[in-house]
Amino acid sequence: MDPQDPLDPLDPLEDADDEEDIPPQFYMTTFIPKPAWYDLGTDEAKAFLQNRVAQLNEAFIDEDEGVIWAYRYHVMERAHEVDAVVLLWMINSDEALEQLESTLRRSDVNDYFDWSVIGGPQNNAPQDILGAFLGTLVPDGEGDENSES
Secondary structure (H helix, E strand, O other): OOOOOOOOOOOOOOOOOOOHHHOHHHHHHEEEEEEEHHHHHHHHHHHHHHHHHHHHHHHOOOOOEEEEEEEEEEEEOOOOEEEEEEEEEEEEOHHHHHHHHHHHOOHHHHHHHEEEEEEEHHOOOOOOHHHHHHHOOOOOOHHHHHHHO
16 A cells, blocks of 8 residues: 555645635625615515525525624614614625625615625625725715815
């Protein structure tokens, strides 16, 4: 038996190109309901959420992929209190990331929620997600003439 057998299952070089060695990406999403969300009936709201969750779950290939942490909190939004939700996602595939991005771009999601996303490989989100997040920080334009560079 040759100790340098290329079929040796313990050979560390054999797994070097394996996709499992690629670290997962982490994204944190925040959803703040808009008034249109509260105008939905309970059955409509449940159906909407079930459909969006099913759409996302179809893209998750690995068992440990998807939402790995969630938090609900109250926030004041234009003089009324609403429930907001933060979700931490672990994503291991381009397919799942593309599905999350396309779900966030849906017009009905944007009708019902303000949202933001941070995260990605080594904390560098893809340009469109990062732009969407940073877009939430843009001032309304009041007082721009007094701003310093």
